[in-house]
Amino acid sequence: MNIGFMNEYNIMNKLHNKRFCELDDFWKKNIVTIFNEVKDEDLIKCRLVGGNCKTDFEIIIKDKKKNLSVKRGENVSIHSEHIDSFLEFLKIIGVSDSTLKTIRLYHYGDGTLKGNGSNRKNAKELQEFYKEEIKEANIELNQNEIIKKIIYRAILKGRSPYHEEIDYLYHGNTIEGKLVSKEQLLNEIKNKCMYLECIHFGPFIYQPLSRFLYSKSKDDYKRHYIQLKWHTIDNDTKNIVNKT
Secondary structure, three states: OOHHHHHHHHHHHHHOOEEHHHOOHHHHHHHHHHHOOOOOOOEEEEEEOOOOOOOOEEEEEOOEEEEEEEEOOOOEEEEEEEHHHHHHHHHHOOOOHHHHHHHHHHHHOOOOOOOOOOOOOOHHHHHHHOHHHHHHHHHHHOOHHHHHHHHHHHHHOOOOOOOOOOOEEEEEOOOOEEEEEHHHHHHHOOOOOOOOOOOEEOOEEEEEOOOOOOOOOOOHHHHHEEEEEEOOHHHHHHHHHHHO
16 A cells, blocks of 8 residues: 555544544534534544545544545646547637647657657757747646646646536645635735746646656556646645635
């Protein structure tokens, strides 16, 4: 079990089948934030969701249920999907063909739009080679309305129309962390990273799941998948919490 999954299980075990009065002060505060009114004798239940859902586990008290996504550490991966479906999503929300082309060229880094070239450049080389194209693409991709739609797909709900949205994002472990609501994410995560030379959506960095620059791999399919990483999640969630 990797560190992220272990962290989710540890938090679930901290809460599951506990009465509210049994929790430590830190988790009492979080549960009150999530559910507003809670009584000492209220029993807390948790249910693992996971899979392709953005919800890691549900928290249930009486007839109320809330969905929680859990992250820990820095440089967190928040989303991955096939490049074709991701670019189709961007097209649907109004991103221009020229920006979509720039993303493909940056993604594959071999001068092609499908990844069938033989000479693959690394990220630094690509940022210099496509410097002006990336600058123009970032102007379009970092409109606040675009960033909100990325937050919705990458953090709150995901690709499937059948999945429920998360209610809260928790960044931390069993003893410390920051709890941020979906409304706070949508309202507070803005374009503040225009100095970045890579393709990004606000603080979310775009990259291939893997570039495999120097050799082929049995996992070569990963070259066709995108990844969004949130390098500044600790500071960003801290700033959001401090504003409340």
